[in-house]
Amino acid sequence: METPQHSDSPQKKSDLDDVIDTHKSWLKSVLGLGALEAKLWVTSSAQLLALMCGVIFLLLTTWLLIIASSAAIAWSYGFSLAGILLTATLVTFLSSIVLLYFVKRTLKSMDFTRTLDAIIPTDEE
Incomplete structure (x- = not known):
């Protein structure tokens, strides 16, 4: 005679396997989404860094031109x-x-x- 617990054991194991597989696929999709967000963030950060380097270069050039222009004006006034x-x-x-x-x-x-x-x-x- 088989007890009902032994006949339910494969079903319980199958349900547990389904839950584990569902959680694994959910975790994989969440981690995949996180990896995709990280890639987008790194790409955007690299673009932002490149743009900021351009802005810094232009600001530095502008500052040097202001100093050079002031020096030229001062030179023309005889300093x-x-x-x-x-x-x-x-x-x-x-x-x-x-x-x-x-x-x-x-x-x-x-x-x-x-x-x-x-x-x-x-x-x-």
Whole structure:
């Protein structure tokens, strides 16, 4: 005599296999979607980086042309070449200090501890 449990065992195993296969296919599709999103993100990031390099090049060229134009105007008004070069050097140096200030301020504001605390709260909170 067979007990009903032995006759249901292959059916239960088949149902469990179906659930596992369904979950595996779902996980595979979710991971595939994540991989596709990552590829799109990397491609978009590379394009953005290339565009930003172009913008930086144009801004740098514009800045140098502004300095050169100011130097040419100063030269036409009779300023000495040494004074023009010294002023251009000073303006460029002061500009780099201002940019360094903005870099430091941005790096200081990039604090990931708030995100970490939101994900994994500490006992103190």
